[in-house]
Amino acid sequence: MDLFYQPKLAVYLLLVCCIAFSVSYYLQFNPQNHWLIWSSLFISLLTLSSVGVLLPFCTGFIVAVMVFIVGVLAHHDYVLPTYLFAVTFICLMVEQRYPYYFLIPFTITLFTIVASLQRVPLSLNVDRALYIVAGTLVATLLQSFLLFKKKYGELFFSLKCVLLSLSSLTQDIFACLLYPEYVDNVYLFERRIHGQKYRFFQSITQLRGISHYVEKKIQLNERQVLQEVLNKLEMLFDVIVDCGQLRNRVSDYSTFQLCAEELGGITKELKNIFDQLINQSHLNNTQVDVTLLKGKIKRFEENFTNVLQVSAKDPLIFLLFISSLNALCEAIAALSASLFAVSKLEIFKSYFSK
Amino acid sequence: MVHVTSLTTHHMRQALSAGLTVAVASLVSIYFVYSYDYWIILSCFFVIQTTRGTPLKQSFNTLLVIIMALLFSSLLIYIHEFALVAGILTVIFVFVSYLLYSSRPVSFTVFYSGIVFLFVTLLGTLEPIQPPYFVHTRIADAVIGGVIGILCMALTYVQPAKAFKQDLIPLLKLLSAYPQALTNNFLEHKNEKECIETKLAIERVLQCDNSTYPEWAYEVGFNPSLRSGFRFFLITIERIIELCFSMNYLASLKINLFTHPNQHTKILAEGIFHAMHKNQELIAILLHYFVHNKLRQFASDFTSDISTLENALRQVVPHRIELLDIESDYMTVTAFVRDIKDMRRLLLELIMALP
Secondary structure (H helix, E strand, O other): OOOOOOHHHHHHHHHHHHHHHHHHHHOOOOOOOHHHHHHHHHHHHHHHHOOOOHHHHHHHHHHHHHHHHHHHHOOOOOHHHHHHHHHHHHHHHHHHHOHHHOHHHHHHHHHHHHHHOOOOOHHHHHHHHHHHHHHHHHHHHHHHHHOOOHHHHHHHHHHHHHHHHHHHHHHHHHHHHHOHHHHOOHHHHHHHHHHHHHHHHHHHHHHHHHHHHHHOOOOHHHHHHHHHHHHHHHHHHHHHHHHOOHHHHOOOHHHHHHHHHHHHHHHHHHHHHHHHHHHHHHOOOOOOOOHHHHHHHHHHHHHHHHHHHHHOOOHHHHHHHHHHHHHHHHHHHHHHHHHHHHHOOHHHHHHHOO | OOOOOOOOHHHHHHHHHHHHHHHHHHHHHHHHOOOOOOHHHHHHHHHOOOOOOOHHHHHHHHHHHHHHHHHHHHHHHOOOOHHHHHHHHHHHHHHHHHHHHHOOOOOHHHHHHHHHHHHHHHHHHHOOOOOOOOHHHHHHHHHHHHHHHHHHHHHOOOOHHHHHHHHHHHHHHHHHHHHHHHHHHHHHOOOHHHHHHHHHHHHHHHHOOOOOOOHHHHOOOOOHHHHHHHHHHHHHHHHHHHHHHHHHHHHHOOOOOOOOOOHHHHHHHHHHHHHHHHHHHHHHHHHHHHHHOOOOOOOOOOOHHHHHHHHHHHHHOOOOHHHHHHOHHHHHHHHHHHHHHHHHHHHHHHHHHOO
């Protein structure tokens, strides 16, 4: 995790807080002024998790309407529970239907509950709704002005997350081959691999969502370059998974001790290469050089020819593994070339020229 | 781009249960509230949002987070300087939000705990206080709400075995048509779009940890008597999915071996087609079991086709493995056949393990 990778995010949150608290301070004569702070802070969290400002904007208005209604119903002791039941039921159904937008129905229900037991006269109820609208405007307008190019930053941040998850996945898969404890702790190792795959799927879905948003604002040839990066990332994942099949095919794990040094060398080199890819994803670097990795694979191949082919029970699986490693090399080189092409696009050049 | 889950009876049940719990909490808060505020209902609402693996443990953890946040906000209430309070809240809000959003992706429980802490601190600190103010009244209300939430959740608790079966069905449905699409793509370079769409759909299912995949079986503290069986099943299913992704990659290489087939390659193609069809049949048997809770009778032989396939492969590729990499297509088709064999082994292991 790079804490300082997105300084604009921190500046945005800081500005939302400052404006919300300052405006609330000047409106301190009104007992409902705290709703402005709540709505601006909570809606700002929604703007961070969605791709545009439209959804948080609409959520703010829905919240204002729901709070107004519940303010009217708060005076009726037995209607209120029915209303809260309906709101909670609908919001939870929406949460489960659209799990990615979990925070939106959650916020609506939260505000409705908070407003439900505060019995205020109609004028203050109206003030409450207006403050919620004002808070929504603070959060969404600030995001539009300050983070209008956030999506490019978000795009490369997501790309970095994807590459990090692929790097960790590779390391965890190769750990199954390097550590003899794998045989007795299959669940523990597989759980780690599952966790890395989960992170990859989450990151690549986020990347797809943001690139879909960015693609609407760029030319056709630029869109194709961006799409190519996504395809190469998916391909790289498939190849890594293909390499990982060796761990399920070997019946005698002591065989790995015969090639532990070569496997260790490949693992270390893959870590270096992924670090280079991550650096390449946000700096205008040259393409990643896979020559060293090819050398390590060659050494493994020599070990296979001289040792494993004779000593392994099923040498074919190691040959298939070597083929997958060579494919991994090519996939990394292809991805690096795609990333280089992206960095050359005019629209991202200013982002890269830091 | 947004993943949309199809709603099941479990989702309906959970939403209904949550709605009723909040309604009960609101009725209780009318008559038994200590702080004359919304903490009973709010605490109840926070506590019922759990995953299915360890709901009680998560509820207690959430209640603990709420109490901690209330204690912290109580400290801030005693600071009468608005600017100082605003400054502290700003620092907490910016720090926690930045941490949560910069560390993406994070697990649902971590994200949820962070959000609950933030929300309760902000609500607790800025809410106008009716004097006299006592921190223990808010905490008492939060505990009452938490207990109501936990009790209602215990009453509407879904049996893990039933929930596990229901949650695996979407994934098995996606897998049921995938082998055939992969085979067509590999042999005839057809159905490429279908393969990509199915792959993306599987990826989406695997990342929804509360809705469409029983990720909750991996949670620490899950029922020990069910844990090993569920986890074995999930690990095996994931290995099958990995094999599908591996085959997807091999299909994308677009080999030319079957473009102008001779007699041997035709037999090999038929062998691949037939073997994958049997794999698809096994997935259908699994799906039938999870949907109808009954193992379907099957008469098919699931071993001889693999032997036939291996013989057909030996007629096409060199016998000596050091000659396999002469032609890249030989390596690719050997890898594909190996994946088919591994898939068969895993599917048979799963079916043998069914109760």
